[in-house]
Amino acid sequence: MSETVELAGQASGTGPALVMLHGLYGSGNNWRGIARQFEKSHRTLLPDLRNHGHSPTHPDMDYRQMAADVLALLDREGIDQASLVGHSMGGKVAMALALTAPQRVEHLLVVDIAPMAYDHSAEHGRIIQAMREVNLGAVRSREDADAALSETIPHAAVRQFLLTNLQREGGHWQWRIPLDILADQLPVIQGWPTGLDTFSDAPVEFIHGEASGYVDDRGRAAISRHFPDATVLSYAGVGHWVHAEDPKRFSTDLHTFLSDNNNP
Template sequence: MWQWVKNLWVSSCPRISPIRDVDSSPVTLRSNRPRTLPLSYRLLDGLDTLPPVVFLHGLFSNKNIFQAEAEALALETGRKVLTVDARNHGESPHSPDCSYEAMSADLQVLLSKLGLTPCVLIGHSMGGKTAMMLALQKPELVDRLVSVDISPLVAKDMPNIFKIIPAMKSANIPGNLSHSQVSKIFDEHLKPFVKDSSIRQYLFNSLVQTNGQYVWKVNAENLWQQKEQFLDKLQIQGVYPGPTLFLTNHNSPFVPSSHYPKIKLLFPEARFQTIPDAGHIIHIKKPQEFMDSILNFLS
């Protein structure tokens, strides 16, 4: 059923308009906390009796990357499902503060305004670290936690994902082409720099048509300047005692098995599941296995 929904969504493009946070001014949680920004989001309605699900995208992406999964999950479980653009990504505002603490603070304000706590947080890569930060800061806001191919620690051989910024910024694609033409041109442009086709597909998600040309909707300059923050371990003390799933690729450089004991100290109920040949973008390369894992964890 979920694969049918995904195919329908891909062929017809998203039909659900973003429901934006109407307050356009930054909000401060407390004087010693980061200034928060109003995030762009989509909310699919569902039952109030079940904890809602919140998808958090990875670095260089946006909320659309999880839209097919969100629609399928809402259909199959009846839950409310939220997809969100992180600051400096998609349609959310930009800020020089790219810290995980700031992104967690943004999300806390949004969840509170929408009345979506406690919720199930599902975060990929950067989104996974944001989800872990929030769960460690405010465990009462999180019913369950899923981290997709990312650890709260630093992997020594983690790939340098920031090397793709020059390649993305150099893409020059006219806006008068069809979706399939743009996809083909973009894929050919990135091939010399990004060998994994699933990662190229992931990056294509952030191209948008603006003023007659396709542009990359990511604040690359700020992200580049603070790139060390994205690769560093989470700078927080705390424990999240709720059910936690670390969903990883087999032999993932982002979540090496050497991290497992320290992860269990932060997330004592953590369990680890690997999906063979899934790459870092598990939800693109192995979509059915990804959804099966999420549904099993929720049940």
């Protein structure tokens, strides 16, 4: 097994630990708006997963290893047990952690992903290639980069999300995420590890957007295999970014879920 990396991120608040894990191309800061609402009752940790945000790069994005990164973070912070919330890729990391170290999980809430392999390689390959093709030497502002991306990526919200990874260093613009590694590891990121069993040691909830298609009948079957006691909530008219598209309902549901301190 390869070594863990020391994750960067933010921490605030006091109380039981609440760790919130972001998705592909994101960072811990994606959860900042939601996390603020829990700082009075929880110690919130918003790590940047490996190859994202300000965390180190690493050529291996196996979910067992990414879960080990989060466990190492908990150890450094002196946290024996935490509630985990994860969106998309971060949801897979959270599930892998629960399935490999169940004693460390107090609650598990997974947002718009199931424990199974997906095939969105065409979409993500196009996104990564579009980012690679931006002539950073000619970029003078974020507006320049946005215009370059718009030739391939028509949705402004997607471009603005991707542009959170554009940073200026030494007078030059550069992507802070390693696009070559992400391209190489797409099959791993979209996949799901074999050999993982079931988890029923703590409350588990899945929240998904009905408009996203990430949790269909096949996804529900996969959830039942690995998390037989899980509750599944569907948000009508909501897509993949559940917590961004309906933050009020999501925060309410998360608060209710975390208030349940009884194991199933």
